[in-house]
Amino acid sequence: MSAPSPSSPAVVRARPVERQEEVLTEEALAFLAALHRRFTPRRDELLARRAARRAEIARTGTLDFLPRTAAVREDPDWRVAPAPAALEDRRVEITGPADDRKMTVNALNSGARVWLADFEDASAPTWHNVVHGQLNLIDAYARRIDFTAPGGKAYALRPAGELATVVMRPRGWHLDERHLTVDGRPVPGALTDFGLYFLHNARRLLELGKGPYFYLPKTESHLEARLWNDVFVFAQDHLGIPRGTIRATVLIETITAAYEMEEILYELREHASGLNAGRWDYLFSIVKNFRDGGEKFVLPDRNAITMTAPFMRAYTELLVRTCHRRGAHAIGGMAAFIPSRKDPEANEAALAKVRADKDREAADGFDGSWVAHPDLVPVARACFDAVLGDRPHQKHRLREDVRVTAVQLVAVDTLEARPTYEGLRNAVQVALRYIEAWLRGVGAVAIFGLMEDAATAEISRSQLWQWVDAGVVLEDGRQVTAALVREVARQELAAVRGEPGGWQEAHDLLLRVALDEDYADFLTLPAYELLD
Incomplete structure (x- = not known):
C-alpha cells in the first residue's frame, strides 16, 4: 500500500451532516x-x-x-x-x-x-x-x-x-x-x-x-x-x-x-x-x-x-x-x-x-x-x-x-474559608448535570440559575479529586473520602433518575475523573470517547 501524498487533503471520517x-x-x-x-x-x-x-x-x-x-x-x-x-x-x-x-x-x-x-x-x-x-x-x-x-x-x-x-x-x-x-x-x-x-x-x-x-x-x-x-x-x-x-x-x-x-x-x-x-x-x-x-x-x-x-x-x-x-x-x-x-x-x-x-x-x-x-x-x-x-x-x-x-500568585493558603459538605454536594450536583448535558451534545448549560460550561465541571471534579487526595476534613468534622463522594453521587443520581438523559453514564464518568488515582488532565478527553 502506497504512502499518502504530502499534498493529499484531510480525510473526513464521519457520517455526513446536513450542508457539510x-x-x-x-x-x-x-x-x-x-x-x-x-x-x-x-x-x-x-x-x-x-x-x-x-x-x-x-x-x-x-x-x-x-x-x-x-x-x-x-x-x-x-x-x-x-x-x-x-x-x-x-x-x-x-x-x-x-x-x-x-x-x-x-x-x-x-x-x-x-x-x-x-x-x-x-x-x-x-x-x-x-x-x-x-x-x-x-x-x-x-x-x-x-x-x-x-x-x-x-x-x-x-x-x-x-x-x-x-x-x-x-x-x-x-x-x-x-x-x-x-x-x-x-x-x-x-x-x-x-x-x-x-x-x-x-x-x-x-x-x-x-x-x-x-x-x-x-x-x-x-x-x-x-x-x-x-x-x-x-x-x-x-x-x-x-x-x-x-x-x-x-x-x-x-x-x-x-x-x-x-x-x-x-x-x-x-x-x-x-x-x-x-x-x-x-x-x-x-x-x-x-x-x-x-x-x-x-x-x-x-x-x-x-x-x-x-x-x-x-x-x-x-x-x-x-x-x-x-x-x-x-x-x-x-x-x-x-x-x-x-x-x-x-x-x-x-x-x-x-x-x-x-x-x-x-x-x-x-x-x-x-x-x-x-x-x-x-x-x-x-x-x-x-x-x-x-x-x-x-x-x-x-x-x-x-x-x-x-x-502572591499562588498564595492559596491565605484563604480563610474551608471546604464544606454543601460545597462537596454542589460540586457533585453541578458536574453530574453538566457532564450529562455535554454527552448529549450541549456545551452551555443552565444549572441552578447559572450558565455553566466545561470549566465548571473541571473545577468541580478537580476539587473532589483534591479533597479526597489530601484527606480534607470538612467544617462539620467529616473527612472527604472516595466513599463519601460515591455516596453523595449515588444520592444525586437517585434524585435525577426519573428525568430523561444518560444519567448513569454521566455518573460513572464523573466518578472516574474525580476518583481515579491517575488524575485526567482534562475530563473532556475521556468524555470525547463517549460523545456521538
Missing part, C-alpha cells in the same frame, strides 16, 4: 492538511513540555517568572499592534456557542460590543456541532441566518452596524478532531476550528470592515503563543492577506500562563489585541498543577473563592498592568447569572452581585468584561460607561502602583 459539503470543500480539506503537517508536530512537542513542567511543579511545589525571558519583561519600549476599529471598544462581551442558530442571532443582536463565538468550553464537539457552528457563522456574515422557531417566533439580524463583532474561540491545543485525519492521524481541534473559520470568512470579514479575530484558550506558555503566531503568519500568507489582519486575545486561564503574560503578548505582538482574566479554568489549573501540594494548595468551595481573594487580586491586577503597559486590552471575567422572570427578589440580589463585580473590574482598570446572557449586557455596560464615559477603553491607566510577586 459547504464547509468541507476541497480547498478547506487541503488547507487543514497543510496546517496539520506543518504545525501538529510542534503541538505534540509543546504538550510534552506541559507534562514535563507539571512534573517539575510537583517536585518543587513552586512557580516563578522565567529568568531566560527577563529581557522581554524589562524592555519598556515594545507594544502590541494598535487595535483595529472593530476591537477598539470592548466594554461588554457576550459569550456562547455558535452551534445553535437561535443563540447566534441573539448574541449578535444582544447589544454587546463583542460576541465570543465559542467552539471550546461552551460547545460539545459532536460532528454536527463542529460543522454547524461554522455554517452558522458563514450564514450570519451572509445575512441568511434569519429563521422562525417551531412555535412561530421569528429571529432576524439587526442592521449590520448594530451587530456584535465576532471573536471566535477554537478548541485548545490538547483536543483532537477525530472525524478529520491527515496521514492517519486526527487533526488537532484547534487547527480544525481555526482553519475552517479563517478560510471561509477572512476575506468576507475584511469586506465588512472587520477581520478574523480569535480568543485563544488554555494557553500554558509563551511557546504555545509563538506556535499560534506562526499559524497566523502561515494562514495569512496562504490567503494573500496582510500579516496582522488576524487579531488574538489570549485567555490567561492557566496558572503557568499567569507567569508569562508579557512573553505571551510579545510573541503575538503583531497579532495581539488583549488578555482575558477567567475564573473557573484558572482555579482548575491551580488544582491540576499543585495537586501534590497537600493542605497548602487546597481550595475551599468554588463559590467561596471570589475575585477579591488576595491571590486572585494579584492575578487580575497584574493582568491589567501588563496589558496597559503594552497597549493591549484587559478583559474581565464572566457574569454567568441567568436573570429570572419568576423570582424578582432573587433576581435583584443576583444582579446586585453582578453590578458589584463589574464595578470592581471597571475601577481596577479593565477595558471590558464578559456576560453569559443578553439581559446582563445593559447591566455590565452601565458599570463600564460610568468609568469609561465616551472613551473606548482605559489603557492610559498604567497601574504602575501594582507590584505582584511570584509567591
Whole structure:
C-alpha cells in the first residue's frame, strides 16, 4: 500500500451532516492538511513540555517568572499592534456557542460590543456541532441566518452596524478532531476550528470592515503563543492577506500562563489585541498543577473563592498592568447569572452581585468584561460607561502602583474559608448535570440559575479529586473520602433518575475523573470517547 501524498487533503471520517459539503470543500480539506503537517508536530512537542513542567511543579511545589525571558519583561519600549476599529471598544462581551442558530442571532443582536463565538468550553464537539457552528457563522456574515422557531417566533439580524463583532474561540491545543485525519492521524481541534473559520470568512470579514479575530484558550506558555503566531503568519500568507489582519486575545486561564503574560503578548505582538482574566479554568489549573501540594494548595468551595481573594487580586491586577503597559486590552471575567422572570427578589440580589463585580473590574482598570446572557449586557455596560464615559477603553491607566510577586500568585493558603459538605454536594450536583448535558451534545448549560460550561465541571471534579487526595476534613468534622463522594453521587443520581438523559453514564464518568488515582488532565478527553 502506497504512502499518502504530502499534498493529499484531510480525510473526513464521519457520517455526513446536513450542508457539510459547504464547509468541507476541497480547498478547506487541503488547507487543514497543510496546517496539520506543518504545525501538529510542534503541538505534540509543546504538550510534552506541559507534562514535563507539571512534573517539575510537583517536585518543587513552586512557580516563578522565567529568568531566560527577563529581557522581554524589562524592555519598556515594545507594544502590541494598535487595535483595529472593530476591537477598539470592548466594554461588554457576550459569550456562547455558535452551534445553535437561535443563540447566534441573539448574541449578535444582544447589544454587546463583542460576541465570543465559542467552539471550546461552551460547545460539545459532536460532528454536527463542529460543522454547524461554522455554517452558522458563514450564514450570519451572509445575512441568511434569519429563521422562525417551531412555535412561530421569528429571529432576524439587526442592521449590520448594530451587530456584535465576532471573536471566535477554537478548541485548545490538547483536543483532537477525530472525524478529520491527515496521514492517519486526527487533526488537532484547534487547527480544525481555526482553519475552517479563517478560510471561509477572512476575506468576507475584511469586506465588512472587520477581520478574523480569535480568543485563544488554555494557553500554558509563551511557546504555545509563538506556535499560534506562526499559524497566523502561515494562514495569512496562504490567503494573500496582510500579516496582522488576524487579531488574538489570549485567555490567561492557566496558572503557568499567569507567569508569562508579557512573553505571551510579545510573541503575538503583531497579532495581539488583549488578555482575558477567567475564573473557573484558572482555579482548575491551580488544582491540576499543585495537586501534590497537600493542605497548602487546597481550595475551599468554588463559590467561596471570589475575585477579591488576595491571590486572585494579584492575578487580575497584574493582568491589567501588563496589558496597559503594552497597549493591549484587559478583559474581565464572566457574569454567568441567568436573570429570572419568576423570582424578582432573587433576581435583584443576583444582579446586585453582578453590578458589584463589574464595578470592581471597571475601577481596577479593565477595558471590558464578559456576560453569559443578553439581559446582563445593559447591566455590565452601565458599570463600564460610568468609568469609561465616551472613551473606548482605559489603557492610559498604567497601574504602575501594582507590584505582584511570584509567591502572591499562588498564595492559596491565605484563604480563610474551608471546604464544606454543601460545597462537596454542589460540586457533585453541578458536574453530574453538566457532564450529562455535554454527552448529549450541549456545551452551555443552565444549572441552578447559572450558565455553566466545561470549566465548571473541571473545577468541580478537580476539587473532589483534591479533597479526597489530601484527606480534607470538612467544617462539620467529616473527612472527604472516595466513599463519601460515591455516596453523595449515588444520592444525586437517585434524585435525577426519573428525568430523561444518560444519567448513569454521566455518573460513572464523573466518578472516574474525580476518583481515579491517575488524575485526567482534562475530563473532556475521556468524555470525547463517549460523545456521538
